[in-house]
Structures are given as structure tokens and as C-alpha cells.
Amino acid sequence: MEIPYTVKPRPDTGxxxxxxxxxxxxxxxxxxxxxxxxxxxxxRIAPEGPWPVQVLTVKWGFINxxxxxxxSVTVLQAWVALKLRKFRLFQVWMTLTIxxxxxxxxxxxxxxxxxxxxxxxLLKDGSSLEGHFPEDHPYHIKFDEVKTVTxxxxxxxxxxxxxxxxxxxxxxxxxxxxxxxKPEFKDAAGNLVTLDAATVKKLVHDAQEKKIDFIVLxxxxxxxxxxxxxxxxxxxxxxxxxxxxxxxxxxxxLAYDSMHLEVDRIDLxxxxxxxxxxxxxxxxxxxxxxxxRVLGGDWxxxxxxxxxxxxxxxxxxxxxxxxxxxxxxxxxxxRHVYAMKISLDDSHGHANAAKTGGEGLAAEAAGDSHGAxxxxxxxxxxxHPLVVIGKKDISFWSNFTPKYGNYFAIYxxxxxxxxxxxxxxxxxxxxxxxxxxxIYDKDPDHLANRVExxxxxxxxxxxxxxxxxxxxxxx
Amino acid sequence: MAHDHHDHDSxxxxxxxxxxxxxxxxxxxxxxxxxxGVMDWDMGSRxxxxxxxxxxxxxxxxxxALIFMHLKSERGLIYKVLxxxxxxxxxxxxxxxxxxxxxxxxxxxxY
Numbered sequence: 001m002e003i004p005y006t007v008k009p010r011p012d013t014g015x016x017x018x019x020x021x022x023x024x025x026x027x028x029x030x031x032x033x034x035x036x037x038x039x040x041x042x043x044r045i046a047p048e049g050p051w052p053v054q055v056l057t058v059k060w061g062f063i064n065x066x067x068x069x070x071x072s073v074t075v076l077q078a079w080v081a082l083k084l085r086k087f088r089l090f091q092v093w094m095t096l097t098i099x100x101x102x103x104x105x106x107x108x109x110x111x112x113x114x115x116x117x118x119x120x121x122l123l124k125d126g127s128s129l130e131g132h133f134p135e136d137h138p139y140h141i142k143f144d145e146v147k148t149v150t151x152x153x154x155x156x157x158x159x160x161x162x163x164x165x166x167x168x169x170x171x172x173x174x175x176x177x178x179x180x181x182k183p184e185f186k187d188a189a190g191n192l193v194t195l196d197a198a199t200v201k202k203l204v205h206d207a208q209e210k211k212i213d214f215i216v217l218x219x220x221x222x223x224x225x226x227x228x229x230x231x232x233x234x235x236x237x238x239x240x241x242x243x244x245x246x247x248x249x250x251x252x253x254l255a256y257d258s259m260h261l262e263v264d265r266i267d268l269x270x271x272x273x274x275x276x277x278x279x280x281x282x283x284x285x286x287x288x289x290x291x292x293r294v295l296g297g298d299w300x301x302x303x304x305x306x307x308x309x310x311x312x313x314x315x316x317x318x319x320x321x322x323x324x325x326x327x328x329x330x331x332x333x334x335r336h337v338y339a340m341k342i343s344l345d346d347s348h349g350h351a352n353a354a355k356t357g358g359e360g361l362a363a364e365a366a367g368d369s370h371g372a373x374x375x376x377x378x379x380x381x382x383x384h385p386l387v388v389i390g391k392k393d394i395s396f397w398s399n400f401t402p403k404y405g406n407y408f409a410i411y412x413x414x415x416x417x418x419x420x421x422x423x424x425x426x427x428x429x430x431x432x433x434x435x436x437x438x439i440y441d442k443d444p445d446h447l448a449n450r451v452e453x454x455x456x457x458x459x460x461x462x463x464x465x466x467x468x469x470x471x472x473x474x475x
Numbered sequence: 476m477a478h479d480h481h482d483h484d485s486x487x488x489x490x491x492x493x494x495x496x497x498x499x500x501x502x503x504x505x506x507x508x509x510x511x512g513v514m515d516w517d518m519g520s521r522x523x524x525x526x527x528x529x530x531x532x533x534x535x536x537x538x539x540a541l542i543f544m545h546l547k548s549e550r551g552l553i554y555k556v557l558x559x560x561x562x563x564x565x566x567x568x569x570x571x572x573x574x575x576x577x578x579x580x581x582x583x584x585x586y
Contacts, residue, residue, distance in 0.1 A: 013550060013552050014550040014552075015550050015552060015553070019553075020552065020553075023553050023556050023557070024556060027556055027557070027559075027560040030560050030561075030564055031560070031563060031564060031567065034564040034567050034568070035567055037568075038567055038568050038570075038571040039571070041568070041571065041572075042571050042572075042574065042575055045575060046575055053521070054514075058511065058514075062507065062511055065507050066504060066507065069500055069503045069504055069507070070500065072500070072503075072539065072543055073496055073497060073499075073500040076492075076496045076543060077493060077496060080489045080490075080492055080493045080496070083489045084486055084489050084490070317517065325519065329520070330517075330519075330520060330521075331520065331521040332515075332517065332521055332524075455543075456544055459539050459540075459543045459544050460544075462539055462543075463536050463539050463540065466503075466532050466535045466536050466539065467529075467532050467536070469507075469510075469532075470510050470514075470528040470529065470531070470532055471528075471529075474510060474511065474514040474528060475514065475521070475524055475525045475528045
């Protein structure tokens with residue numbers, strides 16, 4: 001049976017079926033994105049701390065905006081080509097549209113990867129440093145003289161429908177982080193055991209059968225571990241023990257847990273009240289910030305000079321106003337001054353300010369396993385000063401992911417959902433490109449209608465980005 | 476898919492549409508350049524920058540909706556659907572704002 005009104009419009013509404021369908025769908029999409037934009041506004045008018053502004057790379061957002069605009073044009077040209085009965089031309093424009101979608105997602109993945117490798121470190125007093133871990137010195141927790149490894153074998157209760165969200169017992173993953181020594185152990189009965197992943201799994205399985213919760217193994221020779229913090233439970237280590245996420249516990253001696261960071265920005269805005277009116281008071285409140293202990297006195301001097309320059313510029317700019325605006329009433333001034341970008345090659349002629357701490361890293365400090373004293377910054381490999389931060393100084397750290405704050409939570413939610421729409425739209429348009437010939441041969445207007453409807457969805461995707469780009473990248 | 480309902484079967488009409496589409500694309504690029512260009516202008520406050528940025532975004536969105544999505548000459552049923560969509564979307568924003576302003580709490584509890 002032929003479905004009516006797929007090509008010709010229904011007389012009473014003047015619309016073909018798919019047109020009504022897509023508009024109802026787009027109405028639901030408006031509500032979906034409306035809810036998230038609403039959440040964005042809510043988070044921004046009552047932020048948990050200083051709202052990050054212009055922390056994304058504008059260049060990538062700008063290029064992606066142009067890519068989406070161009071794709072909106074090309075999808076329409078594909079539709080026009082069908083109306084003009086030029087199928088080859090339709091194929092060209094539709095291919096360009098899909099290539100644009102691919103380009104958009106490729107750029108998005110570059111941006112996401114950049115965020116995953118960019119870190120923020122909140123110090124105990126509330127001041128923070130942002131930057132990258134040096135390539136030759138990723139943040140790892142080092143343990144020496146590990147003599148005991150305890151495998152977890154406790155059988156967890158079965159979850160709903162017998163699903164288990166977490167592994168029940170050690171999986172041998174910890175073996176990858178042994179950097180010195182062979183994984184040879186003796187069990188409680190004195191039997192020699194050489195561990196690999198399969199052996200660990202067998203030991204755990206056997207222990208579960210016997211309802212034994214833990215297997216204690218003693219190393220024949222002390223081992224050294226070098227562990228990424230993501231493999232441990234959050235901060236679940238002390239001077240003698242480290243707890244892996246699979247439940248394995250190692251006993252030894254904490255050798256090093258300081259963080260090396262190439263700093264590209266400091267943020268001092270948490271050190272004074274959000275509604276602080278006096279620039280002088282704000283300036284005074286940051287003079288003893290923890291960041292100066294980490295970065296060194298030269299950077300404090302540099303910040304003070306930067307503050308004076310910016311303050312004078314601000315006063316000069318606003319002095320002609322009848323009632324000159326106060327610096328602290330201008331969030332751009334506060335951001336430029338108190339969330340200062342850090343670079344070794346700046347325009348104020350202080351390029352060597354950070355290179356005065358002598359050779360090598362002061363806090364490399366073997367024997368200072370808890371980072372007990374401050375570092376002087378030194379040149380990193382990307383034009384940013386390299387600092388060493390002791391664990392005792394860190395209140396919280398994370399890469400630029402939702403964990404770091406509400407801004408990145410809403411950024412990833414909105415752009416992630418938008419990206420899924422780009423992928424979905426590209427798949428639908430690809431189907432029309434690859435399998436549209438049959439419909440075109442039967443009735444060109446049928447395919448044109450489909451492309452029109454697919455195009456409406458594509459324009460909606462563009463429409464969402466029109467608001468996302470300025471909100472997330474620029475403002 | 477900009478078209479009206481009078482002569483949309485003629486090749487001339489679609490050739491003209493093709494040119495309009497390129498022109499609107501140009502306007503959207505121009506709007507983007509303006510948004511990026513003025514983002515750091517000192518307009519007195521960040522709120523003013525946001526308002527201006529959103530105004531440009533609104534203009535761009537209007538071009539996309541009216542021309543690309545042919546809402547400038549659409550059927551009545553679509554307008555009815557969109558009227559209720561906008562109404563509910565505004566309600567959504569107002570509810571969120573009320574969650575922030577918390578007028579009931581401040582009126583009856585007093586702080």
C-alpha cells in the first residue's frame with residue numbers, strides 16, 4: 001500500500017508527513033537543549049567559584065562555526081540540486097556536507113584531547129595553578145621497598161539481574177607498575193609464586209571458592225612501583241600503603257609524590273570575596289598566596305608589576321567618565337589581573353623572571369617525599385615555568401573535565417550532546433547520499449523532501465552551535 | 476530550503492534560491508566575525524558583552540530559522556507547533572530562574 005502524503009502535501013495542512021514529523025521532533029529538541037541552556041544560565045549566575053571565561057581555544061570554536069555554516073549552505077545546495085534534477089551535483093554537495101560533519105568532529109576531538117591533558121591544581125589557601133604535566137615527567141606516585149602485596153578476593157554480592165558494575169577482586173593490573181624487581185612472592189604457606197595477570201586471576205578465583213577475602217604475598221626481593229594516581233583510589237595512599245582501584249594493596253615506603261607542572265595560568269580570585277569592591281584589599285589579600293611559595297618570589301614581583309600596569313591602564317581608560325567605573329566592578333579587569341596568564345616570553349620584559357632559581361629543580365628534593373618545601377620555578381619545555389608542588393600543598397587537582405567544576409560539566413554536556421547530534425545528522429544524510437538513487441529514480445521530489453527534512457535537522461544543529469559558540473568560547 | 480508556495484516548481488526560482496543561500500551564509504560568517512571581534516571590547520561590564528554577543532547570535536539564528544528553515548513562509552500548523560514550543564521553553568527558563576531567586580522562601584521565611 002502506498003503511504004499517502006510522502007511527496008505531495010496533504011490538502012488541509014499543506015504539509016507532507018515528514019515535515020510535520022521533523023518539526024514535532026525539533027520542538028522536543030528545543031526543550032532538551034532549552035533545559036541545558038537553562039542549566040547553564042543557572043550555573044553561571046550562581047557559580048561555585050570564579051567562572052572560567054575564554055579558557056577554550058577560540059580558534060577551534062571559530063573554525064568549527066565556519067564549518068557548520070558552510071555545511072548548512074551545502075545541504076541546502078544539495079536540496080536545490082535535486083529540485084533542478086541534477087543528481088550528480090546533489091551528490092557533490094551532500095558529500096561536502098558530510099565531510100564538514102567529519103571535520104567538525106575531528107576538531108572537537110582535538111579540543112577534547114587538549115582538555116584531558118590540561119590540569120588545574122587548587123592549593124590549600126584557594127589559589128590555583130593551571131598547566132600541563134611535562135612529557136618527560138608525568139604525575140606518578142612512587143613506592144620503594146614494597147615487600148607485601150595483598151590481593152583482594154572478596155566475592156561481592158550479585159547486583160540487579162546478576163550485573164556487576166565493579167570487578168570482584170584483584171585483576172593483576174598493578175603488575176604493570178612495577179619498575180624495579182621481579183614479581184616473585186611467597187604465599188602464607190611459604191610456596192614460591194611468580195605473578196602474572198593469569199596467575200593473579202587464578203589465585204583470586206581459588207580464594208573466592210574457599211571464601212577467603214584476602215591473599216597476602218611477600219616479595220622475595222623488595223619492589224619499586226611507579227603508579228599513575230588514576231589507578232589508585234582517590235588519594236588512597238599514605239607513607240606506607242597504596243590502594244589500587246581493584247582492591248590490591250601494596251606495603252612499602254612512599255618515595256615520591258610531588259607533582260611537576262608547567263604553569264600557564266594562576267588564579268587568585270578565590271582569595272577575596274566575589275563582591276570585593278576594593279582593589280587595594282584584593283591586592284593585599286593575594287600577597288601571601290600559596291602560589292608564590294610554589295612559583296617563587298620572582299613571579300610575585302612580576303604579578304605586582306602586572307597589577308600596577310593593568311590598574312593604571314584601567315584608570316586611564318575610564319577617567320573621562322562622569323562617574324569612573326571602579327576596577328573591581330569590572331569582571332574583565334578582575335580576570336585579567338587576578339587570573340594571570342603565565343608565560344616565559346611575555347611582553348613586559350620579564351622573560352627571565354622565572355629562571356633565577358638556580359640549576360635544576362629545587363624541590364626535586366630526594367628525601368622530600370612529601371614535597372615539604374617550596375620550589376622555585378624553572379623553564380619548562382613549552383615556554384611556561386616548571387614547578388614542583390608537594391602533595392601537602394594540594395587541596396584538589398583534576399584535568400579540565402566535569403570533575404574540575406561546573407563550567408566543564410556543562411561544557412562537556414552541551415558540546416557532547418551537540419556532537420552526538422552532528423554524528424546522528426551525518427549518518428542520516430549519508431544514508432540519503434548512498435541509498436537515495438533508487439528513490440530519486442522513482443520520484444525525485446520524494447528524495448528532495450527527505451533531504452529537506454534532513455536539512456531542517458541539520459540547521460537546528462547549526463542553530464544550537466550559534467548560541468554555544470559565544471557562550472562557551474567568548475563570553 | 477527557502478521557498479514560497481507560488482512558483483517553486485520553476486528552475487529559475489531554485490537558481491535564485493541558491494544565490495540567496497550563499498548570501499545568507501555570508502551574513503552568518505559576518506555575524507561570527509563580529510562576535511569574535513568585539514568579545515574583548517570594554518562595554519562596561521561582561522554582562523554588556525554577553526548581551527551584545529547574544530544579540531548577534533539571535534540575529535544569526537533568525538537568518539537560519541527564517542531563510543534556511545523557511546519559516547518566513549511556512550504553513551500555519553508549523554507556527555502553532557512552534558508557538559507552544561517557545562511558550563514551554565520560556566516556562567522552563569522561568570522555572571529555573573525561580574529556583575535561583577527562590578521567591579517563596581524569601582517571602583514567607585523572610586531571608
